[in-house]
Structures are given as structure tokens and as C-alpha cells.
Amino acid sequence: MTATELDTIAPQATGSPGGRPRSAAAAAKEGLSGRLASVIALVIAVLWTVPTFGLLVSSFRPEEDVKSNGWWNIFTDPAFTLKNYSDALNGGASGEGLSTNLINSIVITIPAVLIPISLATLAAYAFAWMDFRGRDVLFVAIFALQIVPIQVTLVPLLSLYVDPPFNLMPLAGRDAPAGGLYELWLSHTIFALPLAIYLLHNFMRQIPGELIESARVDGAAHVQIFSRIMLPLMMPAIAAFAIFQFLWVWNDLLVALVFSSPEVTPLTVQLVSLVGEKGQDWQLLASGAFISLAIPLVVFLTLQRYFVRGLLAGSVKG
Amino acid sequence: MRSRNMRRGLAAAAALASAGLVLASCASDDDGGSSEASGTWPGDGKSECSGLEQLADFGDLSGKSVSVYTSILPPEQEAQENSYKLFTTCTGASVKYEGSDQFETQLVVRVKANNAPDIAYIPQPGLLKTVVDSGQVVEAPSQVADNVDEFFGEDWKGYGTVDDTFYAAPLGASVKSFVWYSPSMFQKNGWEVPETWDDLMSLTGDIAATGIKPWCAGIESGDATGWPATDWLEDVLLRDAGPDVYDQWVNHDIAFNDDAVAEALDKVGAILKDPKYVNGGFGDVDSIATTAFQDAGQPILKDQCALHRMASFYAAQWPEGTKVTEDGDVFAFYLPVTNEDFGKPVLGAGEFVAAFDDRPEVAAFQTYLSTDVWANEKAKSTPGGGWVSANTGLDEANLSSPIDKLSAEIFQDPDATFRFDGSDQMPSAVGAGSFWKEMTAWVTGESTKDALTNIENSWPSS
Numbered sequence: 001m002t003a004t005e006l007d008t009i010a011p012q013a014t015g016s017p018g019g020r021p022r023s024a025a026a027a028a029k030e031g032l033s034g035r036l037a038s039v040i041a042l043v044i045a046v047l048w049t050v051p052t053f054g055l056l057v058s059s060f061r062p063e064e065d066v067k068s069n070g071w072w073n074i075f076t077d078p079a080f081t082l083k084n085y086s087d088a089l090n091g092g093a094s095g096e097g098l099s100t101n102l103i104n105s106i107v108i109t110i111p112a113v114l115i116p117i118s119l120a121t122l123a124a125y126a127f128a129w130m131d132f133r134g135r136d137v138l139f140v141a142i143f144a145l146q147i148v149p150i151q152v153t154l155v156p157l158l159s160l161y162v163d164p165p166f167n168l169m170p171l172a173g174r175d176a177p178a179g180g181l182y183e184l185w186l187s188h189t190i191f192a193l194p195l196a197i198y199l200l201h202n203f204m205r206q207i208p209g210e211l212i213e214s215a216r217v218d219g220a221a222h223v224q225i226f227s228r229i230m231l232p233l234m235m236p237a238i239a240a241f242a243i244f245q246f247l248w249v250w251n252d253l254l255v256a257l258v259f260s261s262p263e264v265t266p267l268t269v270q271l272v273s274l275v276g277e278k279g280q281d282w283q284l285l286a287s288g289a290f291i292s293l294a295i296p297l298v299v300f301l302t303l304q305r306y307f308v309r310g311l312l313a314g315s316v317k318g
Numbered sequence: 319m320r321s322r323n324m325r326r327g328l329a330a331a332a333a334l335a336s337a338g339l340v341l342a343s344c345a346s347d348d349d350g351g352s353s354e355a356s357g358t359w360p361g362d363g364k365s366e367c368s369g370l371e372q373l374a375d376f377g378d379l380s381g382k383s384v385s386v387y388t389s390i391l392p393p394e395q396e397a398q399e400n401s402y403k404l405f406t407t408c409t410g411a412s413v414k415y416e417g418s419d420q421f422e423t424q425l426v427v428r429v430k431a432n433n434a435p436d437i438a439y440i441p442q443p444g445l446l447k448t449v450v451d452s453g454q455v456v457e458a459p460s461q462v463a464d465n466v467d468e469f470f471g472e473d474w475k476g477y478g479t480v481d482d483t484f485y486a487a488p489l490g491a492s493v494k495s496f497v498w499y500s501p502s503m504f505q506k507n508g509w510e511v512p513e514t515w516d517d518l519m520s521l522t523g524d525i526a527a528t529g530i531k532p533w534c535a536g537i538e539s540g541d542a543t544g545w546p547a548t549d550w551l552e553d554v555l556l557r558d559a560g561p562d563v564y565d566q567w568v569n570h571d572i573a574f575n576d577d578a579v580a581e582a583l584d585k586v587g588a589i590l591k592d593p594k595y596v597n598g599g600f601g602d603v604d605s606i607a608t609t610a611f612q613d614a615g616q617p618i619l620k621d622q623c624a625l626h627r628m629a630s631f632y633a634a635q636w637p638e639g640t641k642v643t644e645d646g647d648v649f650a651f652y653l654p655v656t657n658e659d660f661g662k663p664v665l666g667a668g669e670f671v672a673a674f675d676d677r678p679e680v681a682a683f684q685t686y687l688s689t690d691v692w693a694n695e696k697a698k699s700t701p702g703g704g705w706v707s708a709n710t711g712l713d714e715a716n717l718s719s720p721i722d723k724l725s726a727e728i729f730q731d732p733d734a735t736f737r738f739d740g741s742d743q744m745p746s747a748v749g750a751g752s753f754w755k756e757m758t759a760w761v762t763g764e765s766t767k768d769a770l771t772n773i774e775n776s777w778p779s780s
Contacts, residue, residue, distance in 0.1 A: 158431030172433055174385065258427055262416040272419055273391050 059084055059286035066283040084287035088274065098291055101270040105250060106295070107181065108266050112188035112249045113242055119189070120196035120241075121234060125226050127197065128204040129212060139201070145194040154258045157187060161259075172259065179263030187259055188249050196241055203237035204230065239303050250296050267292045361408030369691040370408050372461045376682040380410030384683045387428075387435035388669070389421035393702070400699040405686045411679040429454055434674035437683060439489055441669045442742040443477045444749070450480040455672050459681040462487050465688035469709045473736040478670045486670035487688040490696075491708040493725045494549050494629040494665040494739060496650035500618050501643075509624075515557070515656040519588070522595055525624050531598035533589055534623035535606045536614025537758060544754030546611050547761060548741045550590065550627060553653055553665045555582035560660040561735050568740040570777060574748075575770035583766045585656070590761060598623020606761050618648055627653060629667070633721045634704055643720045650721060652728060661733040667742065668708065697722075708736065745778050752776035 031037060057071040060080045065073070074080075091097035126132075127139050161172035161183045170176070171183040207230070215225050253268040260266065271292060275282045357378030361367030390398055395417050402413045416435070418424055422445060428434050429452050440446045449455055458466075458478075466475050466487050478486035497518075504510070507528065512518040525532035537546040556564045559578040566572045567579060589595050590606065597605045599617025612635050615626035619640065626632075630650070633642055641647045655662065671687050673680050686692050690711020697705065697712060703719025706712075708729040717723050728734055741749040752773045760769040 155427055155430045158427065158433055162432045172431075174436075257418070257420055257424055262414060269418075273417065276392050 055286050055289060058283075059290050061283075063283045066286075084284055085291070087281075088284045088287045088291060098267060098270055098274070098288060101265055101267045102291065102295075104264050105266040105268075105292075108184050108188075108256075108260075108264065109246060109249045111185045112192075113245045115185060116189045116192040116196050116245060117238055117242060120193060120200050121231070121238065122226075123193075123197045124200035124204050125222075125230055127201045129225070130222065142194050143198050146198065150191050150254070153191075154254075157190070158183075158258060161186075172261075176261060180259060180261040181264050183259050184255070184264065187255055188245075188252070191255070192245055192248070196245070199241055200234065200237060203234060207233055243300060243303050246299055247296055250292075359408065360410045364408065366404060367408040370404075370686065370689060372465075372685050372689070373405075373409055373682050375461065376409065376678040376685075378410060379679045379682060382411040382677070382679040383414055384411060384437060384679050385414045385416065385435045386437045386439070386683075387416050387418070387421065387425060388439040389418065389441055390439065390669075391417045391419060394700075394705065397696065397700040397702075397705065401692065401696040402686075404691070404695050405683060409679070409682050409686075411682065413683065425449065429674070436675045436677070436680045437671060437673050439669040440486065440672050441667065443670070443738055444743050444746075446478070446486055446670055446672060447480050449672060450485055454674050455485050456674065456676045458484050458487060458673070459676075459684060461681070461685040462688045465685065469688070469690055469693075469711045471708070471710075471734075471736060474668075474708055477668075477738050486672040487684065488708055489669040489671050489687060490705055491668035491725075491729060492630045492666055492706070493728055494667065495553050495653040495663070495728075496628060496630055496632075497653050498615050498618060498626040498628055498632060498648055498650045499624060500621070500647060501645050501649050502647060503618070503621055503624060511651045512654050514654050515585075518654050522589065522625070526594050530621065531594075531596060531623055533596045533625050533627075534598040534600065534609075534614055534617045535590060535596060535626065536600070536609030536611045537606055537761065538608055538610045542750070542754060543607070544756075544758040545741065546614075546628065547586075547590070547606075547757035548753050549629070549665065549739065550586045551579070551583050551757070552737075552740045553627070554585050554656070555579055556663040556665055556737055557653075557656045557660070558582045558585065561663060561737055564663075564737055564740065568743050570744075574774040574777060575767070580766055580770055583760070583770065587760075587766060604762050607758050615648075630706070630721055630725045631704065633719065650724065661735055662728070662731055663735045663737060664728055665737055665739060666729075667739045747778050748773060748776060 054071045057074055058066055060082070061071065061074065062079055062081045062083070065077075065079055087097070089097045089099045089102075123142075127135060158172060162170055164170055171186065172180055176183070211229060212225055215229055220228070250266075251268065252266075253272075256266045256269050260269065271285075271288050274284050274288050359374045359377060360380060361370060361373060367373070388398075395415065399413070399415050402415075406412055421438075422442070425434075425438055425440075425445070426448065429449050432454075434449075434454055438449075440449070446455075463484055466478070466484070470488055474488045475484065478484060478488060499511070507525075509521060509524065512521050522532045535546070537544050539545055552564070555567065555578065558581060559567075563572070563576075563578055567574070567576065572578075591603055593603055596603055597609070599620065599622035600606075600609050600614075611628070615628055615632060615635065617623040618626055619636075632650075636642060636648060643649060652662070671684055673684050690709055693707045693709035693712040694716045696707070697716035697718075701718055703717070703722050706717065706722045706725040706729070710730050712726055712730075714723045714726050717726060729736070741753050743749065744753065756764070756769040756773050760766065
């Protein structure tokens with residue numbers, strides 16, 4: 001046993017002989033940290049990782065090996081190559097590679113994460129801490145928008161981009177500005193906002209009212225309360241939503257298929273055509289999948305600590 | 319509160335957050351949609367542009383571009399793009415190519431949203447009708463109609479026509495009426511390529527007598543499982559009852575379970591459901607339903623089966639190094655006719671060029687694609703083979719693979735009557751639904767009568 005484990009278990013060890021009933025949380029903790037539970041957890045973890053591991057191994061195997069036998073043959077007959085990765089990135093015997101699409105994906109995803117978060121934090125603040133007529137009705141309406149499946153909005157939205165009302169600039173079509181980037185950003189923003197506003201509003205509601213009242217007493221207006229109190233406290237929630245939105249936009253195929261033009265196709269779209277018309281290049285799929293997986297993995301690992309950090313860690317102590 | 323230590327940076331973040339998106343701006347109204355030609359065409363006097371004089375009608379198109387949306391993906395995409403270089407040389411306009419494996423769905427979405435490409439290559443007459451009904455497809459220019467009259471048969475023009483208006487010229491084509499076999503195996507055993515259906519059946523009997531299962535087949539194809547069997551039925555019906563009955567059947571002017579269809583399906587069953595004749599290299603009759611169509615012909619290379627009915631594009635499935643020639647490892651022959659009444663019916667598929675805009679560069683590109691010059695240019699741009707057109711101006715010498723030459727020969731045969739794959743023209747509830755499913759059930763034991771009746775009952779009432 002390590003020192004930290006001893007630390008946490010010690011209070012229980014002294015408490016139980018005294019006949020005091022153990023709490024459910026303590027019982028659960030004991031059950032989950034037992035040897036048997038650890039073994040089961042380990043087995044599940046290995047089982048879950050095996051397919052991904054197989055994919056990783058496949059992505060390094062030569063084409064003829066991939067196509068003739070399974071990845072486990074590397075243990076008896078090891079052969080590795082980086083050709084799949086260079087073909088997937090730069091284009092193999094047939095077709096183009098993923099490198100430009102990788103850039104496209106980044107250019108699409110970052111604004112498509114920042115824009116809805118900016119708008120949603122402002123809206124969530126207004127819904128949570130500002131009094132105005134029709135606030136509840138409006139909030140319920142936005143909440144209800146989550147029910148609308150995005151599939152039914154695709155065609156009307158696209159026709160709105162092509163022929164916008166009031167003589168606005170068309171965002172899609174033959175002369176789309178920036179090759180149709182704006183419509184992608186805007187669409188992802190539209191689809192993300194209802195959930196973002198709802199989530200951030202709920203987080204914001206949980207912040208104690210005394211905090212805001214005392215700020216008001218000190219003479220702070222809405223802008224100051226928002227920027228100096230709310231934003232720092234909201235960071236974990238914002239980061240958590242940013243991860244969701246990032247993964248959603250990065251992995252999105254449907255919105256990209258409908259709205260993107262050939263100049264700005266993201267990874268997901270190109271990944272499908274990487275295998276070729278008759279599926280003859282499917283050995284590139286494994287390496288392509290790992291290329292598209294790398295960046296979300298980095299994002300997740302860097303922002304992960306926000307999940308763990310407490311929402312209100314120490315905020316009302318002062 | 320420690321208000322003195324508040325960070326300035328957060329104010330900046332708030333400022334960024336409150337900077338809304340203002341995307342509105344005035345639309346440009348100067349669309350300049352004149353369809354009159356201006357300037358001399360850049361191909362004037364260039365030797366490589368001879369034969370394309372029709373393009374002179376469209377004037378100088380330098381700097382213009384045409385967008386093309388298609389289901390043709392790499393490696394065929396590269397060959398397509400290479401064949402457009404001559405167009406750019408002769409007119410100055412460039413071509414923006416976009417391929418998608420979701421073409422059939424996405425085209426309809428784009429058309430509905432008024433975001434159609436300039437040109438789409440449509441692989442199904444049924445889909446052409448759907449997009450024409452949207453009102454956005456423009457009629458083919460007169461130059462295209464002239465070329466199609468000159469280079470293509472009436473049957474091909476008919477598939478590009480909706481309600482008596484000609485919209486779309488044919489592009490590529492493939493022959494489905496092929497039986498793959500091994501010429502070296504035939505030679506070794508003294509077998510001969512059959513000329514009639516009776517010859518085919520007696521050859522089947524002879525092969526079975528040697529202990530080899532004569533036929534191999536496979537209809538597994540993911541969620542489209544069953545389609546190779548529908549081709550079998552279409553091919554035999556076309557031979558047995560003739561093109562007119564076939565058209566009536568496809569258009570549902572006669573019942574799906576008409577006696578002629580039942581007779582044709584029984585003819586197919588005489589091969590596919592006879593345990594003596596199938597399924598070489600895989601097992602019993604039931605294994606047809608579980609064998610992937612890509613793998614189904616491979617036993618021919620191992621002498622485990624002798625005959626495999628599959629379209630010309632199966633050439634791409636043979637392993638690298640296989641000699642696909644008339645005296646090589648594998649080759650194909652035309653599926654024989656059952657009677658002499660209807661000439662040489664050919665079942666096949668192909669793409670059609672539909673335009674959604676009438677700008678001069680779009681019309682010029684349509685014209686270019688319908689010429690014999692393009693067909694030959696495309697043949698030269700496809701050194702690996704696997705492409706053929708029904709364009710009678712196509713010179714076989716430009717085709718590199720023997721199987722493509724054979725396909726072109728069949729298309730250019732004056733006796734040939736071309737019919738498009740029927741399941742691609744039926745309503746999707748049948749053509750991409752019950753027809754596939756019932757044929758799979760039929761292979762695994764359902765009776766001919768039940769299968770055809772079930773499909774007839776599933777035909778949508780409109």
C-alpha cells in the first residue's frame with residue numbers, strides 16, 4: 001500500500017470498530033478499491049483497448065500484410081512501415097492526402113468552438129442574473145430548440161445561405177466568400193447554441209447570489225460582474241463545454257458534407273474518399289484514423305484537468 | 319474581496335466575447351449573366367483543338383470555371399481530370415472537380431437548397447428524373463443534342479430524356495451482360511465459348527460432369543446485398559422476352575410477377591439453384607447469399623469454378639498480375655441470347671451529364687463531353703483501363719485493356735440494344751429494397767412465385 005492510500009483509509013479503520021454505521025460512499029469506496037475490483041477494471045480496460053491497439057498496429061503494417069492477415073501476426077512476423085502515414089498525409093497511388101484537410105479541419109473547428117462559447121456565456125449571464133420581461137419564455141424557447149433534429153434544418157438553412165433575405169450577402173453557392181467557411185462556422189454555432197446556453201446557464205445559476213450582491217454593493221455593474229466574477233468562476237464549465245464542442249465539430253461529417261465546398265473539406269470528408277472508389281486503398285484507413293485522432297487527443301489531455309477541478313473551489317471563502 | 323488584484327486580461331476576454339458576428343453586407347448585383355459569346359476561342363488554329371470547332375460558338379472563356387459534382391472518386395478521378403486539360407487549352411475555362419461517395423443524397427440536398435453544381439454526372443436515370451422535376455436542370459444545348467444524335471444510339475438518348483425533353487448526354491458506360499471465364503482453363507479442357515443459351519447450358523452440364531462446379535456466384539454486398547441477383551434476372555428477362563417487355567416491366571406497365579418474369583427467373587434458377595452447378599469454391603447454394611460479390615469470381619483462378627456472370631467493372635477485382643486477355647488467365651464473354659428474336663440485348667449502366675446552369679462555359683463543357691474527341695481523350699487518359707463509353711466515335715485502339723475493347727465492341731455493334739439496369743430505374747422501395755431482399759430470400763430457398771409476388775405487393779401505389 002502506498003502512503004496516500006493509507007492516509008485515506010485510516011479514518012475508516014478507526015471508525016468502524018466503534019459500531020458507527022459506515023456511509024454508503026465509504027462502502028462504495030472500499031468495494032471499488034478491492035483487489036477483485038481492480039482485476040476486473042484492468043480486464044475491462046484491456047478489452048476496451050485491444051481494438052484501438054490493433055488499429056494502431058495495422059496503421060504501421062505494410063499494405064500486403066494488412067490485406068492478407070490480421071494485426072496479431074506482428075508477434076510472429078514483425079514488419080513495420082511508415083508508408084501508410086506518408087500516403088495518407090501526402091496522397092498515395094490514387095488521390096490526394098489529408099494534409100490540407102487537416103489544416104481545413106483546424107480552421108473550421110477553432111472558430112466553431114470560440115463563437116458559440118462567446119455568445120453562450122453572455123446569453124447565459126443574461127438569463128441567469130438579469131431581469132427582463134419575457135426572460136422565462138425566451139429561455140424555455142431556447143431550451144426547446146434542442147429538440148429540433150439538425151437533419152430537418154439542413155436544407156432550409158442551406159437555401160437561406162444561398163438566397164438570403166434583405167439583400168444580404170450569400171454565404172454559399174458558386175461565389176461563396178472564403179470558399180464557404182463562414183457558413184460552416186455559422187452552422188456549427190447555430191447547432192451548438194441551445195445546448196451551450198442551457199448548460200452554462202445552469203452552471204451560472206449555481207453561483208451563490210451573495211457573491212453578486214456584494215459585488216453590487218461595491219459598485220460593480222453587469223460588465224464588471226460578468227468579466228471579473230463570472231468568467232473566472234465559469235472557466236471549468238466553459239472548458240468542459242469547449243471539449244464537447246471541439247470533439248463534435250472535429251468529428252462532424254453530416255454538416256461538413258452538406259455545407260462545405262471542395263476548397264474547405266475537413267478531414268472527415270476526405271477520410272471517406274481516401275479508400276478510393278472501390279475500396280482498393282483501405283489499408284490507409286487505419287493511419288488516416290490516427291491522424292484525425294491525434295489533435296482531439298491533445299486537446300482532451302490539456303483541458304482534462306478542468307473536469308477534475310471543482311466548480312467553486314474556494315470562491316466563497318473571502 | 320480582493321478587487322485590487324483582479325486581472326486585466328479578463329476584460330479583454332469579455333471584449334472578445336461581446337464582439338458579435340456581423341456577416342451581413344450588400345450582395346453584389348452585377349451577375350453579368352449574358353449568354354452571348356464574346357471574343358475568339360483560344361483553340362483557334364491550334365492543331366490539338368481540331369474536331370472541337372463547335373466550341374468556337376462559345377467564344378473566349380478564359381478565366382471562367384465550371385464546377386462538376388460526381389460520384390467518381392480516385393483513382394478514376396485523376397483520369398477524368400486529365401481528360402479535361404484539352405478543354406482548358408481550347409476554351410480557356412477551367413474545371414473544378416468534386417467527387418463524393420454520398421453523391422446521390424447530397425445532390426438532392428444541394429438541388430433542393432438552390433445550391434446545385436454547374437454540372438453533375440448522374441449514374442441513374444431515376445435520379446435524373448428526380449432532379450429534372452425540381453425544375454433546375456437546363457435543357458441540353460443544341461450542339462450536345464447534335465453530338466448525341468451523331469455518336470450515340472436512340473436507346474442512350476432516351477435515358478437522358480425526361481418528358482420528351484433531352485437533358486443529359488451519356489458519359490461513361492459499363493456492360494453488365496458478361497460471363498467471366500478462364501481462357502487457359504477452357505483451352506486445357508477443350509471447352510468453347512458458348513454462342514447460344516442452349517450451348518451455355520450444355521457447357522454447364524459438361525463442366526459439371528468433370529467434377530468441377532461450373533458456376534460461382536456471390537450476392538453479398540453490405541446493405542445492398544442481393545443486387546447481383548437482380549442483374550441476373552434483368553439480363554435473362556431482356557433476352558427471353560425482349561426489350562419492349564423489359565421496359566414495360568421496369569415501368570410497371572406489366573405486373574412484377576408477370577409470367578414472362580417468372581419464366582426468366584426459373585431460367586436463372588436452373589443455374590443458381592441447382593446444387594450440381596453452384597457454388598464452385600465456396601460451398602452449396604446457400605453460400606451464394608453470404609459470399610461477397612468482390613470475392614465471388616476469384617475461384618476461377620484456382621480452377622474451382624469455370625463461369626461467373628458479372629459486369630465489366632469486375633476487371634478491377636482480379637489480383638495484381640492477373641492477365642485479363644482473350645488468351646490469358648481470365649476474360650469475359652457476352653452472356654448468350656436465349657432466342658434470335660431480339661438481336662443482341664445488352665444490360666448495362668452509365669452516367670449522364672446534367673447541367674444546372676446555362677452559362678456559356680457550362681454549355682461549352684457539356685458540348686466537349688459529348689464529342690468523340692473527348693471520348694478518345696478520356697480513353698488515352700486511362701492507361702490502366704477500366705473505362706469505356708458508348709460513344710461510337712470512340713476508337714478502340716485508344717483503349718488499353720482488352721476487356722474495355724470488348725465492351726466498346728459490344729456497344730458499337732449495330733445489332734446491340736442497350737437497356738439500363740432495371741433496379742436503378744424502379745422506385746427505391748423496390749429497386750433498392752424489396753427486389754434485393756426477395757432475391758436473397760429466393761436464392762436461399764424461397765419459391766419463384768412467392769418472391770415475385772412479394773415484390774409486386776411492395777410496389778408503391780402512386
